[in-house]
Amino acid sequence: MSLFWSLWIMFLVVLNLGITLFLFLWAPRAKIPVQADGTSGHVWAHGVLREGVQKLPMWWVVLSAAMFVIGFAYLALYPGFGAFKGALGWTSHKELAEASAANEAKLDELMKRFSLYPIEQLAGDPAAQQLGERLFMDNCAACHGRAANGNVLLGAPDLTDNDWLYGGDGKDIYTSIHDGRSGVMPPWASLGEDNVDHLVQYVLSLSGSPHDEKAAEAGKPLFATCAACHGPDGKGNPALGAPNLTDHIWLHGGTVADIHKTIHDGRQGHMPAWSPRLTDDQIRVLAAYVYHVSHHGNASD
Incomplete structure (x- = not known):
């Protein structure tokens, strides 16, 4: 992989992970204006349906945090961050060669x-x-x-x-x-x-x-x-x-x-x-x- 494409992939990874991490950390702390009844003021069906505002459930927060940890661990262990080969040195070509040799x-x-x-x-x-x-x-x-x-x-x-x-x-x-x-x-x-x-x-x-x-x-x-x-x-x-x-x-x-x-x-x-x-x-x-x-x-x- 050329230096240009390696840097481009690294940029995209950092950009996407950075945006999603920012939203994950910011969303639970965001202040959303609510009315006295706890709704946002958005209504449908002539007021029959009203939009409520609730905090994200803890299980969702924990699961999302775990996904970020797994994602960072994957990038550290396996190829995916530009030309970085990962700490384990795993490659699909190597796995294919080993599997082919075993099959042969x-x-x-x-x-x-x-x-x-x-x-x-x-x-x-x-x-x-x-x-x-x-x-x-x-x-x-x-x-x-x-x-x-x-x-x-x-x-x-x-x-x-x-x-x-x-x-x-x-x-x-x-x-x-x-x-x-x-x-x-x-x-x-x-x-x-x-x-x-x-x-x-x-x-x-x-x-x-x-x-x-x-x-x-x-x-x-x-x-x-x-x-x-x-x-x-x-x-x-x-x-x-x-x-x-x-x-x-x-x-x-x-x-x-x-x-x-x-x-x-x-x-x-x-x-x-x-x-x-x-x-x-x-x-x-x-x-x-x-x-x-x-x-x-x-x-x-």
Whole structure:
């Protein structure tokens, strides 16, 4: 803190404490003119209400005096009076550093224990679940939701259904978090509107969803353009992040309009890499939590 700001703060403290102390000492001794009935002469409601004048109660005087003593003691012991550091030498930075060091020591002990287990086994550890949930809320919930149910508008997958674009074992989940993922579904508007509509019906038929059988039959040959990624049977390819089209799980929505938009306009998905933000140990715990959620239902709210 510069000398100017230190002096300015000291001036404000002295000014405010000086004024309040003066009022505290002067008020009990102030002479207020009163009438014979003990009132000040101020009346309301045509004289029904009159302002009385009474001394301050002793409990108020004692309590206020104690507040001044506490205030002066605080300024003597702790920072607050300009650049004066206080007799105790306490600072918020020092307290934060000590608390952080104590927390890091506890975390180091936990992380050493966590490192002994594979991610799938770590997913069953209550302490790992608790820490993983906090990491998830701080880093993942913005896209995947607090309950990890995903977000169709963002193309963020539901993590509770055990359906995976890039694989769902511990190693695959760790890689997704650590390195991130980028998926691209190219647009197929060049096929023409009729062909896109036929292809939509065929994709619906793959999952057994209600569809137009005639249109689906017409779209079946067109699926050859999709089979390179989704496979000839439409069951997807985790190596490419191509989703399984035979289940009823839709990353961007499963209505006719949603599927039409996906095929016609294409889709782009990006899962950022969290390795620059989180340590490898934290990512392992986070992966264990995601694995736990996918096998035991929704994340806690």
